[in-house]
Amino acid sequence: MNGSLRIPKMKKYSWQGIVAFIFLILLFVVAIYTFSYLQHDPNLTNLDERLQGSSLLHPLGTDQLGRDVLTRLLLGAQQTIGYSLLALIVALIIGVPIGLISGYKRGLVDRVFMRIADGFLAFPDTIVAIVLSGLLGPGIGNLVFAIILIKWVSYARLVRSTMLTESQKEYVLIARTNGLSPIKIIRKHLLPHIVGHVLVLASLDMGKIILLISAFSYIGLGVQPPTPEWGAMLNDSRPYFQSRPELMIFPGLAIVVVVLLTNMVGDYLRDHFDVKKEVQ
Amino acid sequence: MNLLTIKELTKSYYGGKLAVDHLSFELNKGECLGLVGESGCGKSTLARCLMRIEPIDSGSISFENEAIEHLDGRHLHPYRKKMQIVFQNPTAALNPKLRIKDSLIDPYEQYHKELKLSHFTFTSKDAFVKQLMEAVELPYDLANKYPHELSGGQRQRVTIARAISIEPELIVLDEPTASLDVISQKAVLTLLTELRKTLSLSYLFISHDLAAVSQMCQRILVMREGKLVDQFDSKHLFADERHPYTKELISIF
Numbered sequence: 001m002n003g004s005l006r007i008p009k010m011k012k013y014s015w016q017g018i019v020a021f022i023f024l025i026l027l028f029v030v031a032i033y034t035f036s037y038l039q040h041d042p043n044l045t046n047l048d049e050r051l052q053g054s055s056l057l058h059p060l061g062t063d064q065l066g067r068d069v070l071t072r073l074l075l076g077a078q079q080t081i082g083y084s085l086l087a088l089i090v091a092l093i094i095g096v097p098i099g100l101i102s103g104y105k106r107g108l109v110d111r112v113f114m115r116i117a118d119g120f121l122a123f124p125d126t127i128v129a130i131v132l133s134g135l136l137g138p139g140i141g142n143l144v145f146a147i148i149l150i151k152w153v154s155y156a157r158l159v160r161s162t163m164l165t166e167s168q169k170e171y172v173l174i175a176r177t178n179g180l181s182p183i184k185i186i187r188k189h190l191l192p193h194i195v196g197h198v199l200v201l202a203s204l205d206m207g208k209i210i211l212l213i214s215a216f217s218y219i220g221l222g223v224q225p226p227t228p229e230w231g232a233m234l235n236d237s238r239p240y241f242q243s244r245p246e247l248m249i250f251p252g253l254a255i256v257v258v259v260l261l262t263n264m265v266g267d268y269l270r271d272h273f274d275v276k277k278e279v280q
Numbered sequence: 281m282n283l284l285t286i287k288e289l290t291k292s293y294y295g296g297k298l299a300v301d302h303l304s305f306e307l308n309k310g311e312c313l314g315l316v317g318e319s320g321c322g323k324s325t326l327a328r329c330l331m332r333i334e335p336i337d338s339g340s341i342s343f344e345n346e347a348i349e350h351l352d353g354r355h356l357h358p359y360r361k362k363m364q365i366v367f368q369n370p371t372a373a374l375n376p377k378l379r380i381k382d383s384l385i386d387p388y389e390q391y392h393k394e395l396k397l398s399h400f401t402f403t404s405k406d407a408f409v410k411q412l413m414e415a416v417e418l419p420y421d422l423a424n425k426y427p428h429e430l431s432g433g434q435r436q437r438v439t440i441a442r443a444i445s446i447e448p449e450l451i452v453l454d455e456p457t458a459s460l461d462v463i464s465q466k467a468v469l470t471l472l473t474e475l476r477k478t479l480s481l482s483y484l485f486i487s488h489d490l491a492a493v494s495q496m497c498q499r500i501l502v503m504r505e506g507k508l509v510d511q512f513d514s515k516h517l518f519a520d521e522r523h524p525y526t527k528e529l530i531s532i533f
Contacts (some may be wrong), residue, residue: 170367171372171374171383177387178387178391179356179360180362192377248415
């Protein structure tokens with residue numbers, strides 16, 4: 001081939017993705033384990049020390065009720081990331097098996113599942129969450145329930161479509177002529193195709209769910225005070241924006257960083273599992 | 281001795297079009313039976329019906345004089361391990377996410393408890409993979425690669441190695457050379473001929489390539505629009521009593 005047509009060699013891994021992944025893991029570990037080292041009670045109000053700047057005792061200062069901001073930020077990570085993971089994992093547990101059954105069995109089972117999925121798909125996620133909050137009352141439990149109700153559909157559809165295209169291919173037919181049971185075929189031949197797609201979608205969804213939980217806490221339909229949550233902290237510090245803007249900046253920054261990290265991990269996973277790259 | 285007997289086999293798709301129309305033939309043990317016809321004449325559908333991938337409408341399929349058309353699931357296992365298929369497109373016939381050695385070992389892992397191999401003797405999985413790769417004249421180090429790292433001809437050799445891995449009685453070859461270049465075609469056909477001798481296999485060789493079929497097979501069937509129109513010994517390919525459609529096929533090649 002001519003020199004002019006030479007294509008630069010593709011880098012196998014992007015270092016940003018790996019760095020983002022390490023940071024995210026670190027954040028999880030910090031969020032899970034810090035509470036045992038906390039010096040301050042996150043909900044203890046102290047009106048003598050309200051709206052303080054940063055000091056040795058309170059590295060990020062105190063809020064309008066004199067509570068330590070760093071403590072609340074770290075516990076907020078636990079709330080936000082924990083509930084997002086919970087919603088995501090339950091959505092996966094419901095969506096993936098339904099997609100597998102639907103795509104492998106086809107026929108009536110497939111049609112029934114997919115019509116149910118279409119029904120859920122008809123409503124935008126924020127609408128479902130607001131309606132559920134209206135019906136069942138505001139609270140993080142109902143919010144997580146609403147998110148699960150919306151999110152399982154995309155996983156079921158993704159898994160199903162992969163199953164439909166792959167299970168027509170001849171290597172699956174040969175596995176069938178060799179008498180492999182459906183479970184064996186799914187485990188050995190089809191799951192490796194699905195894992196990549198699902199991981200990519202899940203990591204991108206993680207960011208969306210974190211935003212959704214924070215947004216709903218901000219408007220008072222998510223985590224209820226005094227439990228620290230980033231969206232709720234944003235809302236609480238709104239009146240003090242002019243005098244103490246850090247109170248809004250810290251939780252806002254936390255949300256941005258976590259969403260950014262999950263998206264970077266998602267991009268990295270997408271590149272890593274890219275089928276096209278394999279064919280090259 | 282009849283290995284495979286097909287009687288009045290019929291298969292239709294949605295819309296009632298008959299893909300296979302009351303087809304009857306038998307395949308003798310050790311024979312290489314050729315099946316020729318143009319694209320869309322129902323050759324591949326027939327192959328899929330024989331392998332029990334597609335359900336049939338009516339008719340009977342007997343393997344070693346035992347009717348198998350009504351069997352399914354576990355009851356088919358004794359027959360499934362004696363019949364293997366090689367498809368036209370080796371890229372689709374290998375799982376892109378599995379290493380070559382894992383694809384190769386798949387049928388054997390399914391049947392190893394009930395299987396007694398006579399040609400392949402080995403003590404470990406790696407040794408078995410090595411023997412299989414040798415049997416189809418591929419270097420052993422390819423076994424650790426993924427299908428996209430192999431050439432088309434090499435991939436087809438891998439699917440052939442997988443088909444012979446459990447030492448079946450019959451291999452259905454569904455246009456095994458159609459997606460290969462001329463040189464690879466020739467090499468794969470030579471390999472198939474040799475394997476048939478060493479492993480005493482029977483072939484049902486399905487192709488639109490009359491030249492390849494007449495070179496490989498003793499007996500040739502001609503299929504058109506789901507029906508068998510002609511049936512002859514390959515020595516009599518150019519005889520006068522050939523069906524007009526057969527003559528037409530000959531004139532093209």
